[in-house]
Amino acid sequence: MSGKSRTPTRYHQLIEKIFFDGYREGITEIIFERTALKGAAKELDIRLPDNLGDVIYAMRFRVPMPQAVVATQSEGREWIIELVGRAKYRFRLATVNRIVPNSNLAVIRIPDNTPEIISAYALDDEQALLAKVRYNRLIDIFLGLTTFSLQNHLRTSVKGVGQIEIDELYVGLDKYGCHFVIPVQAKGGSDQISAVQTAQDIAWCTQKYSRLRCRPISVQFVTSDQIALFELTFDGDELKVVEERHYKLVPARELDASEIVAYRS
Structure with a gap:
């Protein structure tokens, strides 16, 4: 999977489905469990990957959130996914934070x-x-x-x-x-x-x-x-x-x- 890809992957489709199942305007967090992936896959008629955890891991660390999710963010804030228990997660609207290498550093x-x-x-x-x-x-x-x-x-x-x-x-x-x-x-x-x-x-x-x-x-x-x-x-x-x-x-x-x-x- 590439973070630069513009074509929604099945990972993006699954995460987007789970997000909007719980999203209401003005909320700042959405709790969900890993098992929600199975329900989302069934409704979207998407074949689940063998490693369910990789779907969430990818969104947390490797690739950007789906564009529809990003569109709900307020200025200076972004949605992240956090662990809150065994196989339990939450979307949380957090302060935007981009740390990248400083190209001007000696x-x-x-x-x-x-x-x-x-x-x-x-x-x-x-x-x-x-x-x-x-x-x-x-x-x-x-x-x-x-x-x-x-x-x-x-x-x-x-x-x-x-x-x-x-x-x-x-x-x-x-x-x-x-x-x-x-x-x-x-x-x-x-x-x-x-x-x-x-x-x-x-x-x-x-x-x-x-x-x-x-x-x-x-x-x-x-x-x-x-x-x-x-x-x-x-x-x-x-x-x-x-x-x-x-x-x-x-x-x-x-x-x-x-x-x-x-x-x-």
């Missing part, structure tokens, strides 16, 4: 430590991105901490929300001995940073590691060898960027002394 060139065999066999953008971040210790460099990858593609659950997946989870410490938990979301291609996913990651870290300081990170390919890192936080219900840096992975022979000295200032 790029920091660092030696590429990615093993060539990893580059050769990485299966997709997200997997390749997480591997490059891990092998080049970009989380350490970006945050100024010593960090360790604890687990990737962590499937877990949050009370009152339901099942979530954290792309990669790091733990770390600073020079004072303070401990940190660092959930990382990885975005490849045209995917955008998700406020919903960040909120879920923070909620789980608060639930599981309440004594550790949580510093949520998003990483995104700008090009195949340039990676944008964002530290994120919430101001009310709006996702904000604490810091953004862009790193370009290059062979060590391409770095020169003057470039390295220039970074000091």
Whole structure:
């Protein structure tokens, strides 16, 4: 599925049907359950995909909402889909929030430590991105901490929300001995940073590691060898960027002394 496609897909048709079954002018949220997909598919005479969850996942993280749904949004607001329990969701009208890499930001060139065999066999953008971040210790460099990858593609659950997946989870410490938990979301291609996913990651870290300081990170390919890192936080219900840096992975022979000295200032 492509977010740029103008032809409604069956995913869009199903989500649009569920939305308008519950929509009334002026409301700001609509609760629904995953089983609603079966009823919508029957009424629309659409064959359901084998993985029902992928329909909702796609709308949450990969593709834009159906145009008919977007047309109901008020200025500065947009519909998002949130987990509110096991197999239970809600459409919520939230503040518009687009976080994309800043094209005017200076790029920091660092030696590429990615093993060539990893580059050769990485299966997709997200997997390749997480591997490059891990092998080049970009989380350490970006945050100024010593960090360790604890687990990737962590499937877990949050009370009152339901099942979530954290792309990669790091733990770390600073020079004072303070401990940190660092959930990382990885975005490849045209995917955008998700406020919903960040909120879920923070909620789980608060639930599981309440004594550790949580510093949520998003990483995104700008090009195949340039990676944008964002530290994120919430101001009310709006996702904000604490810091953004862009790193370009290059062979060590391409770095020169003057470039390295220039970074000091």
